[in-house]
Amino acid sequence: MTTPLSDKIKNIIRHNGPLSITDYFAICLADPEHGYYMTREPFGRTGDFITAPEISQLFGEMLGIFMVHAWQQHGSPLENVRLVEIGPGRGTLMLDMLRVISKLAPQLFDAAHVHLVETSERLRGVQRITLESYSAKVSWFGDFEEVPEGFTLLIANELFDAIPIRQFVKTPTGFRERLVTLDANDELAFGVGVATIDPAVLPAPPGHEPEGTIFEIAPARQAVMQTLSERLRHHGGTAAIIDYGTMVTSYGDTLQAVLRHQFDDPLAHPGEADLTSHVDFEDLAKVARASGVQINGCLRQGDFLYGLGIAERASRLAKDKPFEQQKLIAAAVDRLAGEGAGKMGELFKVMAVSSPNVPLAPFRKID
Ligand code: SAH
Numbered sequence: 001m002t003t004p005l006s007d008k009i010k011n012i013i014r015h016n017g018p019l020s021i022t023d024y025f026a027i028c029l030a031d032p033e034h035g036y037y038m039t040r041e042p043f044g045r046t047g048d049f050i051t052a053p054e055i056s057q058l059f060g061e062m063l064g065i066f067m068v069h070a071w072q073q074h075g076s077p078l079e080n081v082r083l084v085e086i087g088p089g090r091g092t093l094m095l096d097m098l099r100v101i102s103k104l105a106p107q108l109f110d111a112a113h114v115h116l117v118e119t120s121e122r123l124r125g126v127q128r129i130t131l132e133s134y135s136a137k138v139s140w141f142g143d144f145e146e147v148p149e150g151f152t153l154l155i156a157n158e159l160f161d162a163i164p165i166r167q168f169v170k171t172p173t174g175f176r177e178r179l180v181t182l183d184a185n186d187e188l189a190f191g192v193g194v195a196t197i198d199p200a201v202l203p204a205p206p207g208h209e210p211e212g213t214i215f216e217i218a219p220a221r222q223a224v225m226q227t228l229s230e231r232l233r234h235h236g237g238t239a240a241i242i243d244y245g246t247m248v249t250s251y252g253d254t255l256q257a258v259l260r261h262q263f264d265d266p267l268a269h270p271g272e273a274d275l276t277s278h279v280d281f282e283d284l285a286k287v288a289r290a291s292g293v294q295i296n297g298c299l300r301q302g303d304f305l306y307g308l309g310i311a312e313r314a315s316r317l318a319k320d321k322p323f324e325q326q327k328l329i330a331a332a333v334d335r336l337a338g339e340g341a342g343k344m345g346e347l348f349k350v351m352a353v354s355s356p357n358v359p360l361a362p363f364r365k366i367d
Contacts, residue, residue, distance in 0.1 A: 002296070003272050019178060021167045021177075021194075029274075031271060034270075039122070048258050048259055049258050054090065059337050060100070061096050064097035065309070068105045073358040074238070079149070079219075082152045082153070083113065084116075085155050087162065088123075094155075113133065114131075115138075152235055160245075161244060163220045163221045165255070174199075180267065203215075221279070225287040233293050237293065240351070241281075243347055245279030256276055257273035258276075261274060295352075295353055298327060304350040314333045
């Protein structure tokens with residue numbers, strides 16, 4: 001199987017030797033010529049996957065309610081208020097949030113500058129069209145560090161899964177870095193390099209995993225988490241991070257490719273399939289805590305959305321609507337918040353971090 005990008009990657013490997021998983025991941029998503037996010041329309045029924053805001057307006061509305069609540073808990077500041085989204089996709093989440101914020105907290109709406117952090121020029125164009133009615137408030141940045149300083153309310157949905165990871169494989173001589181190389185038929189294949197991992201970062205108790213066990217680390221995700229935590233610590237605010245993943249660091253290969261709503265071999269269609277991996281929320285929480293911000297907690301998406309009142313909001317939305325539409329609304333709630341295969345309520349997690357310490361519903365734990 002070849003794609004324009006697989007030819008390019010094979011040439012790079014012939015030239016320099018095998019690639020780390022992190023380099024392969026980054027090239028697949030962000031190659032300026034053939035990278036997935038640079039060339040594709042990944043979202044929606046005709047794309048490769050559907051994200052929560054594309055399923056129903058209820059998702060963005062709940063996050064709008066959450067952000068208004070966070071703003072109030074922080075004392076309703078009106079100076080230099082930054083409403084930031086990293087990786088806004090089609091801009092749908094921000095559109096639904098802004099509608100709710102303008103109704104519930106007009107003062108926040110008037111004070112807020114909306115800053116979108118997006119690496120893909122093409123997706124910026126889509127976002128500009130979605131958010132046309134708010135164009136006077138919205139500005140774009142290529143990197144979070146460029147976002148002007150100030151009190152920050154930040155959201156990132158399915159961003160961290162798209163930031164590259166490194167993988168290590170258990171071998172007789174310990175954990176070694178997993179690589180992408182060429183096999184005897186000149187096809188892309190996984191290989192093993194020499195780099196090892198500090199055993200201190202392995203989940204305890206290490207030593208009993210079978211050979212071939214994979215452990216993933218994500219320095220690039222840690223870097224983003226650290227930067228945004230430091231921003232919150234210096235200027236105050238709250239961030240909500242939403243993604244699929246685990247609340248506890250564990251072993252396992254979670255690198256996954258999705259092409260037209262089906263799982264695909266991660267090496268089969270570079271640049272044409274979406275490439276992601278599960279997010280280790282325990283690790284992100286450690287980074288945030290070390291940067292001096294408070295972890296409000298981490299909830300399953302279903303518990304978060306029900307806790308914010310998605311069921312009540314859905315009943316209001318469905319009231320006086322034709323039966324078919326009521327069924328669609330109920331199905332959307334089930335897909336976003338329900339448990340089991342194909343639903344997002346269990347697999348997806350929501351972690352909120354704040355500075356200074358403020359209690360935020362529906363999270364209970366304050367540490
Ligand atoms: N949040 C959206 C889209 C998720 S897809 C939704 O829920 O529908 C991932 C998004 O992150 C895309 O918009 C992609 O272009 C963007 N992205 C990926 N890596 C990024 C990075 N390092 N900085 C900013 N945006 C990034």
